[in-house]
Amino acid sequence: MMTAISFEGVNQTYMTKSGETTALQEIWLDIEEGELIGLVGPSGCGKSTLLSLAAGLLPPTSGTVEVFGQKGTGPSPDCGYMFQQDYLLPWRTILDNVLIGAEITSTVTPALKHRALALLDELGLSGTAHKHPHQLSGGMRQRVALGRTLLTEPRIVLLDEPFSALDYQIKLQLEELIADTLKARRLTGVLVTHDLGEAVAMCDRIVVLRNRPGRIKRVLSVPESLRSLSPLAARETPEFHSLFRTIWGDLQDEY
Numbered sequence: 390m391m392t393a394i395s396f397e398g399v400n401q402t403y404m405t406k407s408g409e410t411t412a413l414q415e416i417w418l419d420i421e422e423g424e425l426i427g428l429v430g431p432s433g434c435g436k437s438t439l440l441s442l443a444a445g446l447l448p449p450t451s452g453t454v455e456v457f458g459q460k461g462t463g464p465s466p467d468c469g470y471m472f473q474q475d476y477l478l479p480w481r482t483i484l485d486n487v488l489i490g491a492e493i494t495s496t497v498t499p500a501l502k503h504r505a506l507a508l509l510d511e512l513g514l515s516g517t518a519h520k521h522p523h524q525l526s527g528g529m530r531q532r533v534a535l536g537r538t539l540l541t542e543p544r545i546v547l548l549d550e551p552f553s554a555l556d557y558q559i560k561l562q563l564e565e566l567i568a569d570t571l572k573a574r575r576l577t578g579v580l581v582t583h584d585l586g587e588a589v590a591m592c593d594r595i596v597v598l599r600n601r602p603g604r605i606k607r608v609l610s611v612p613e614s615l616r617s618l619s620p621l622a623a624r625e626t627p628e629f630h631s632l633f634r635t636i637w638g639d640l641q642d643e644y
């Protein structure tokens with residue numbers, strides 16, 4: 390198995406009008422290919438900064454970030470993003486929204502359109518291709534956003550709280566869809582979330598970050614017995630509650 394993302398002694402400092410903010414300090418972390426990693430920690434501990442560093446959107450102040458063994462020199466074509474908001478363009482059809490990333494980086498061929506339509510089917514969005522975003526529910530729109538990300542064939546999907554604006558029921562369904570889709574395609578995922586239950590139910594490992602400046606407090610492996618269950622079924626087990634309590638305890642000290 391290859392290492393997908395490697396953070397080696399990473400420090401990140403932001404310069405602001407009021408001075409320097411140290412967002413991350415001495416981050417050492419290897420994320421393996423095919424793994425889904427959860428990042429949890431108090432607000433402002435540097436979770437989104439870690440995603441930006443992985444995506445090559447930000448050069449580290451010091452230390453190195455490697456993606457599949459390559460030191461980044463700019464936005465990485467291996468990484469796709471999903472955000473809390475779907476950022477669909479309201480004037481474009483669903484199909485044209487799915488095609489947009491590919492449209493920017495390459496040309497839209499009939500084969501690509503065919504793949505986009507197949508993706509819509511796979512994500513439970515058959516029949517929506519010619520609709521517009523306002524005609525779809527929040528959960529469906531996030532599935533379109535997932536399709537748009539997958540169409541560019543990233544090897545890594547960076548998930549920045551993609552479920553936090555959704556109703557609980559929809560959120561659980563989407564958690565399952567995303568976890569299954571990433572696993573089926575052997576993609577690597579990094580999930581930033583404020584919802585511990587979501588991290589425990591979906592991820593293979595969970596990184597707990599300390600309060601600012603963000604440092605790694607602990608990395609926990611989710612037991613195989615939990616990982617083999619759907620995020621919904623996992624929530625019913627004693628292992629889920631035990632891991633939830635451990636992380637809860639870790640985080641209590643950070644607030």
Ligand SMILES: Nc1ncnc2c1ncn2[C@@H]1O[C@H](COP(=O)(O)OP(=O)(O)OP(=O)(O)O)[C@@H](O)[C@H]1O
Pocket residue numbers: 403404405410411412430431432433434435436437438439601
């Ligand atoms: N572009 C920037 N310029 C200056 N400071 C920044 C910038 N981006 C982030 N920061 C600061 O760096 C720290 C880490 O921010 P980051 O957004 O990575 O944390 P986070 O854990 O994702 O936060 P949240 O959970 O609230 O989304 C915060 O103190 C934030 O104010």
